[in-house]
Amino acid sequence: MKKKISIIGAPMDLGQLRRGVDMGPSAIRYAGIVDRLERIGYEVHDWGDIQIGRPKLVTDPKTGLRNLEAVVNANKRLAEKVDEIMENGHFPLVLGGDHSIAIGTLAGVSKYYDRLGVIWYDAHGDLNTVETSPSGNIHGMPLAASLGLGAKELVEIGGYSPKIKSENIVIIGARSLDPGEKQLIKEKGIKVYTMHEIDKLGMPRVMEETISYLKERTDGVHLSLDLDALDPLFAPGVGTPVVGGLGYRESNLAMEMLAESGLITSAEFVEVNPILDERNKTGILAVDLMGSLLGEQLL
Template sequence: MNKDITIIGVPLDLGAGRRGVDMGPSAIRYANVKDRLEKSGYHVLDLGNLNVPTPETYKIENQKLKYLKEVTAINKILAEQVSKIMQKGRFPLVLGGDHSIAIGTIAGVSKHKKNLGVIWFDAHGDINTPETSPSGNIHGMPLAVSLGEGHPDLTQILNFSPKIKSENIVLIGARDLDKGERNFIKERGIRVYTMHEIDRLGMAQVVEEAIYYVTKNTDGVHLSLDLDGLDPNDAPGVGTPVTGGITYREGHLAMEMIAEANILISAEFVEVNPILDERNKTAHIAVGLMASALGEKLL
């Protein structure tokens, strides 16, 4: 595992439907993410937060693509920053913010990889397009955008598209998919482990299969973890909670197995909303999951 980590915070909530997730990076830092990773032997450089506008300063111009210009601008900056981190041989760790920031993270990483694999933990598919999205919130579109589907302002960030291939993606923890997303997943043949598979097979088998699948034809793996993938009893501080999710222990097991496989080249942890949280519980869980994914051991 790369021992040189660079942290970037992206306090963006323009892609989401509820306020508060812009404070996620601060909540995660308050939960001592830097100290926790340094105790595991990492050399951590925190670049601080990107400068992100607040919704009060802008108007929604397109109900099917809310705050398109602003979300695009932030993701372009993020993509460039992540690309620079990759160029320096460091591990980019991005703190969200809503999940639309995955557009920029994946763009920046995939610029340096021909066949990037992606493990995506989420209650939702995040694979809507403007035509299928019931809300117009861009945080429900980043996987589709990364696959080259969506508005060209988003898909053409860093001037290439697609960023990833359908056969190099695994989605884990899904339990709330829109009709258009279900059709997209079937048409593209995307590997999805819903909560049904996790309950039936167990998290260990799901992650073993996912690691095998996502490393077959790839040259690196990116981890994108939405905290709403966990059950809201364990992670209450998220904007779009869905009951019946991954347990705290299942989440750690998954991260520990990913760490043992030594496949990650980048990661992002998103959708921590401290306004909806209980004494920063969700941010502390996010930090614990980061530490497990990066190899922290009890003994």
């Protein structure tokens, strides 16, 4: 991983109904991410936050998607910033914001790779489209949009599509999948480790298999980590909590193994909602995981 890290915040809560996740980047910064990374030995550049504003909340009459225009505009701005970070040769670290921001992150990153891999560390698949979404919330669509599936406005952010291929994706921690997502996973042959597999195999084997799988087929790997992958006991401050999730040590081990592999070339941490949190517990957890991912060691 590059020794220069550029942080960019995407304070957006327009991809879903529950407000407050727009304060996620502030909570993560307050938990000390810049100092933490500097202590590890990185040169850290904090670019601040992209401007989201407070647009009127609307449902798009054509697609039924919530806040489509605002989400598209924000992701275009994020894609431009991430593109600039990549152009400068820095490691992009994006702070969310709801998971719809992954559309912009991947639009800015994937043009620099021929075979970008993605680790989607999440309780959800985020593989819905206009046709399959039960809610119309765009934070449930970023992985599908990055595959070139869904509303044209989302798919074409960055000016090209698709950003990634289904065979280069690994989803880890899934335990809440909609019917349309299950069907798409089977159709596309997407590799998924649900909580069943993780309980059965253990995190060390899951990560060993993930690393081996992606190492042989990709030229870079993006980590998209939704804090709701962890059980609400450890991460109470998330927009869409699902019981029965990953533990603190399991997740730190996963990040440590990714650090050892040297695979990760960009990352984002999303869905921290301080309004629902307990004394910034989830923001602090996010910083702990970032430290592990980026090479922090006990000895």
